[in-house]
Amino acid sequence: MLAETIIAISTPFGQGGIGIVRLSGPRALPVAKKIFRLRRKKWQEVRPREFVLGDICDREKNGLIDEAYLVYFPAPRSYTREDVVEISCHGSPVVMEEVVHLGTKAGARVAHPGEFTLRAYLRGRVDLLQAEAVNDLIAATSLAQAKISLGQVRGGLSRHIGSLRGQIIGLLSLVESTIEFPDDGLGISPQETAGRIEELLQTVRKLIASYQTGRAMTEGLELAIVGRANVGKSTLFNALLDQERAIVSPYPGTTRDYLRERIKIKDSIFHLIDMAGLEDSTDPVEREGVKRGGEMASKADGIVLVLDASRRESPADLRLIERFKPKKMILLFNKADLPRQINRPKCLALNRKSRWLEVSALTGKNLETLRKAIYDDFAPKEDGHAEVLLHLRQKLLFEQIATCLEEALNLLRVGYSEEVLAEEIRQTLPLIGQLTGEIRVDEVIDSIFTRFCVGK
Ligand SMILES: Nc1nc2c(ncn2[C@@H]2O[C@H](COP(=O)(O)OP(=O)(O)O)[C@@H](O)[C@H]2O)c(=O)[nH]1
Numbered sequence: 001m002l003a004e005t006i007i008a009i010s011t012p013f014g015q016g017g018i019g020i021v022r023l024s025g026p027r028a029l030p031v032a033k034k035i036f037r038l039r040r041k042k043w044q045e046v047r048p049r050e051f052v053l054g055d056i057c058d059r060e061k062n063g064l065i066d067e068a069y070l071v072y073f074p075a076p077r078s079y080t081r082e083d084v085v086e087i088s089c090h091g092s093p094v095v096m097e098e099v100v101h102l103g104t105k106a107g108a109r110v111a112h113p114g115e116f117t118l119r120a121y122l123r124g125r126v127d128l129l130q131a132e133a134v135n136d137l138i139a140a141t142s143l144a145q146a147k148i149s150l151g152q153v154r155g156g157l158s159r160h161i162g163s164l165r166g167q168i169i170g171l172l173s174l175v176e177s178t179i180e181f182p183d184d185g186l187g188i189s190p191q192e193t194a195g196r197i198e199e200l201l202q203t204v205r206k207l208i209a210s211y212q213t214g215r216a217m218t219e220g221l222e223l224a225i226v227g228r229a230n231v232g233k234s235t236l237f238n239a240l241l242d243q244e245r246a247i248v249s250p251y252p253g254t255t256r257d258y259l260r261e262r263i264k265i266k267d268s269i270f271h272l273i274d275m276a277g278l279e280d281s282t283d284p285v286e287r288e289g290v291k292r293g294g295e296m297a298s299k300a301d302g303i304v305l306v307l308d309a310s311r312r313e314s315p316a317d318l319r320l321i322e323r324f325k326p327k328k329m330i331l332l333f334n335k336a337d338l339p340r341q342i343n344r345p346k347c348l349a350l351n352r353k354s355r356w357l358e359v360s361a362l363t364g365k366n367l368e369t370l371r372k373a374i375y376d377d378f379a380p381k382e383d384g385h386a387e388v389l390l391h392l393r394q395k396l397l398f399e400q401i402a403t404c405l406e407e408a409l410n411l412l413r414v415g416y417s418e419e420v421l422a423e424e425i426r427q428t429l430p431l432i433g434q435l436t437g438e439i440r441v442d443e444v445i446d447s448i449f450t451r452f453c454v455g456k
């Protein structure tokens with residue numbers, strides 16, 4: 001497969017100022033020579049990584065297709081470690097498609113999604129974590145996520161895992177010395193071994209926990225708007241969306257199912273869920289909505305609990321405050337445009353840790369403050385240095401590593417021999433190999449690279 005030369009449009013589909021067609025493989029330059037006529041230079045004079053001007057020509061039909069620039073990246077100093085040629089032409093889809101077509105007539109094959117990066121991986125320029133990060137960077141929805149992904153493209157996570165592997169191998173060799181030379185004092189005491197395993201576990205658990213932040217960055221967090229019927233949930237939902245989506249009515253029970261919409265606050269994505277009023281109802285359809293709503297709310301990453309401040313609090317209001325107390329939540333006293341009837345201190349006494357705000361979903365009072373509060377309380381924060389896992393694949397492998405290490409600790413505590421212990425610790429190594437892609441699992445590779453766009 002690597003013997004073939006591939007070609008693809010690397011810029012997004014559609015019209016643009018400039019469009020780039022990329023070639024990679026052993027015949028990248030010969031193919032380019034057939035479709036590109038240099039203006040002022042001879043091919044021997046073309047220097048690596050230098051822009052040269054020319055014309056894209058269809059030699060058979062003797063037709064001029066476009067003027068363009070060409071850059072040649074000879075192997076191994078290229079994205080794929082193969083010979084790469086990039087042609088920057090005018091960003092017209094028909095022109096770019098014709099360049100690809102000419103390229104295929106000249107001996108290249110159209111690239112599969114992610115095939116350039118796949119080649120970079122197969123040729124050892126990047127590991128699997130870096131390759132995944134390339135796609136994350138392209139797909140980033142926030143600058144914070146882009147930053148994390150760039151760090152990983154540049155090998156941050158790989159180095160972190162490399163050092164973890166180094167520590168594991170170091171520990172293994174000590175345990176093995178204890179087996180081979182029990183009397184020479186070269187080995188390691190059980191207490192010391194336990195200490196080192198604990199340390200490794202800490203690193204691994206931190207990475208596993210970071211997946212929560214990672215998922216929030218890639219997929220956005222879910223925020224459920226909960227409260228009794230008629231307190232103004234749908235009005236608030238619409239106001240935060242800046243558009244009418246939910247039906248608002250003075251009659252309780254209008255929202256029977258739920259609505260889910262994406263909003264962006266600064267650089268973070270949230271999925272707002274508007275649902276039926278959470279309280280007992282006699283209407284069977286409504287009851288089903290209430291049940292489902294309750295389940296969704298308990299699964300959500302955060303809760304926006306709405307109370308109607310223009311009425312006295314009801315036992316159902318107080319029950320809701322209690323019920324969602326364990327979750328991250330913002331308490332809203334809505335309808336602040338009307339005279340206040342609710343006993344605010346009584347409500348707040350039930351939950352002192354959550355932030356609260358007076359708002360009016362109808363007039364928009366304090367909604368900007370609410371947006372800011374949502375961002376401050378719920379948005380994932382990157383702390384600059386820590387590594388963040390953005391993929392379930394990575395998290396699951398780290399969980400298996402943690403299980404091996406925990407098992408090793410157990411074996412140590414109940415006094416198993418060093419041989420058994422070493423065997424358990426050694427099982428983490430192939431897992432690390434799968435993480436970095438040193439151990440190649442075809443289905444995993446396929447599923448990673450097919451998510452890429454063509455041309456990357
Ligand atoms: N005065 C006032 N009325 C509001 C406010 N928010 C909602 N309402 C009204 O309260 C009623 C119920 O609103 P709705 O959003 O359907 O409540 P939901 O059942 O919680 O979704 C409607 O008549 C709204 O116009 C507010 O901030 N101030």
Ligand SMILES: [Mg+2]
Pocket residue numbers: 233234235246247248254255275276
């Ligand atoms: Mg509603």
